[in-house]
Amino acid sequence: MSKAANPVVLLIEDERQMRRFLRVSLSANGYQLIEAETAAEGMTLAASHNPELILLDLGLPDLDGLEVTQRLREWTQVPLIVISARGQEEDKIKALDAGADDYLTKPFGVGELLARIRVSLRRASATDDGQPVFTLGDLKVDLFRRQVLVGGKEVHLTPIEYKLVALLVKHAGRVLTHRQLLREVWGPHHSEQTQYLRVYMGQLRHKLESNPSRPQYLVTEPGVGYRLRLPSP
Amino acid sequence: MSKAANPVVLLIEDERQMRRFLRVSLSANGYQLIEAETAAEGMTLAASHNPELILLDLGLPDLDGLEVTQRLREWTQVPLIVISARGQEEDKIKALDAGADDYLTKPFGVGELLARIRVSLRRASATDDGQPVFTLGDLKVDLFRRQVLVGGKEVHLTPIEYKLVALLVKHAGRVLTHRQLLREVWGPHHSEQTQYLRVYMGQLRHKLESNPSRPQYLVTEPGVGYRLRLPSP
DNA sequence: GGCGCGCATCAAGAACTCATAAAGATGGCC
DNA sequence: GGCCATCTTTATGAGTTCTTGATGCGCGCC
Numbered sequence: 001m002s003k004a005a006n007p008v009v010l011l012i013e014d015e016r017q018m019r020r021f022l023r024v025s026l027s028a029n030g031y032q033l034i035e036a037e038t039a040a041e042g043m044t045l046a047a048s049h050n051p052e053l054i055l056l057d058l059g060l061p062d063l064d065g066l067e068v069t070q071r072l073r074e075w076t077q078v079p080l081i082v083i084s085a086r087g088q089e090e091d092k093i094k095a096l097d098a099g100a101d102d103y104l105t106k107p108f109g110v111g112e113l114l115a116r117i118r119v120s121l122r123r124a125s126a127t128d129d130g131q132p133v134f135t136l137g138d139l140k141v142d143l144f145r146r147q148v149l150v151g152g153k154e155v156h157l158t159p160i161e162y163k164l165v166a167l168l169v170k171h172a173g174r175v176l177t178h179r180q181l182l183r184e185v186w187g188p189h190h191s192e193q194t195q196y197l198r199v200y201m202g203q204l205r206h207k208l209e210s211n212p213s214r215p216q217y218l219v220t221e222p223g224v225g226y227r228l229r230l231p232s233p
Numbered sequence: 234m235s236k237a238a239n240p241v242v243l244l245i246e247d248e249r250q251m252r253r254f255l256r257v258s259l260s261a262n263g264y265q266l267i268e269a270e271t272a273a274e275g276m277t278l279a280a281s282h283n284p285e286l287i288l289l290d291l292g293l294p295d296l297d298g299l300e301v302t303q304r305l306r307e308w309t310q311v312p313l314i315v316i317s318a319r320g321q322e323e324d325k326i327k328a329l330d331a332g333a334d335d336y337l338t339k340p341f342g343v344g345e346l347l348a349r350i351r352v353s354l355r356r357a358s359a360t361d362d363g364q365p366v367f368t369l370g371d372l373k374v375d376l377f378r379r380q381v382l383v384g385g386k387e388v389h390l391t392p393i394e395y396k397l398v399a400l401l402v403k404h405a406g407r408v409l410t411h412r413q414l415l416r417e418v419w420g421p422h423h424s425e426q427t428q429y430l431r432v433y434m435g436q437l438r439h440k441l442e443s444n445p446s447r448p449q450y451l452v453t454e455p456g457v458g459y460r461l462r463l464p465s466p
Numbered sequence: 467g468g469c470g471c472g473c474a475t476c477a478a479g480a481a482c483t484c485a486t487a488a489a490g491a492t493g494g495c496c
Numbered sequence: 497g498g499c500c501a502t503c504t505t506t507a508t509g510a511g512t513t514c515t516t517g518a519t520g521c522g523c524g525c526c
Binding site: 427431432434435438446453455456 | 472473474475476
């Protein structure tokens, strides 16, 4: 990820006035701005330009802001600040839980916005990992396209199978406990159903591994959970 | 740090009412609270208890909140959320630039606070990387990945073996008594079963030491307990 | 030297966890 | 309504891990 002197910020906002206001404020403070008027355009630009931060207005004409947040979070951890005219607590909670890093209610001070941008960038530069395409031997997982390839051939995964793989990819190299996996994929109520995991890990191994009974990628950590191997460097 | 089921939150706040309010709200939502009334006490507790998140009131009697933020940031990246009665933009900017991750103005909704706490913890658990890798000669213990390497090769440990190693690593250099080890790993009921320790220490030595009968890393302190050597500096 | 004590080692069965296959349940879609 | 893919549930055997008791060693003390 380019950590240039002038960070690239993607602004997704439909109001012209607001766009102009932010364009002026941000570029005056050393940010490079790219702009989108619709959610669709915004998501395309996010993928093509790989910005270092996204400012997202919740009130877009074509798609709900929550939806945009969730879709972005499927493949990228880029800092995402939501700005919105809606100040209801419920809106904030939903946006934050959907994956936003911060939530600002209009009208807000430019100074505060800039400070919150600095916080997000500061944190991101300390982290900066994970490309949206994960490769390990024969296996390729493209979080953006939502596509899994084995030996170049596309493999079809069911929704739950995909969620599991995506989670494992996002934390590749780490052990994810049964509880963590179950909570993220099935929800907090099912965090005791370890049998689900056994069944699904079996299915995934059949789809992803060349020798499912001797897993190379998807390894069991007995008594703890599962782990996706990292590509050996 | 341990992503336990109940994250430990440190609250630094001088108003009794506010403390009670937050204590109730947070513990009802599965957080373990530790409380400080003054900045001095807060910083001590932050160091001694290693909380997973800090809630800091700006208006403390003994020290300015900004000062506290800066001092904390000198040695820890723990998520830090500032709550304050002052809603001036200038205050927010200063706190955020001093190192706070978020800033909430009183009065705020509990729901929003909880959501922002979730955001901070979510990010922290995804980031945590890079810190805690213990190295001692041939031996490497990565607590974040839950991985143990000997001479660069991964070694598989059973849950109990790993718990023991993790405990020893966390207290590397110090002697852990039989009782301490047994209580932490097997639970308070088994704190007399020193035989367990003998068996497991033996297994660990076979897995970790090059010459298990002459332990270099995992040393016995006769009559007391066991100790993991510190890397000689 | 004989004895007691704490420690290390070994081995075997009990208890638990995992993998796998396959049957039953659900829900969308024509 | 019936089909299909998917998800849930159950059953079973294989595989690990934990516990437990037996045995041997070394050291200090009588």
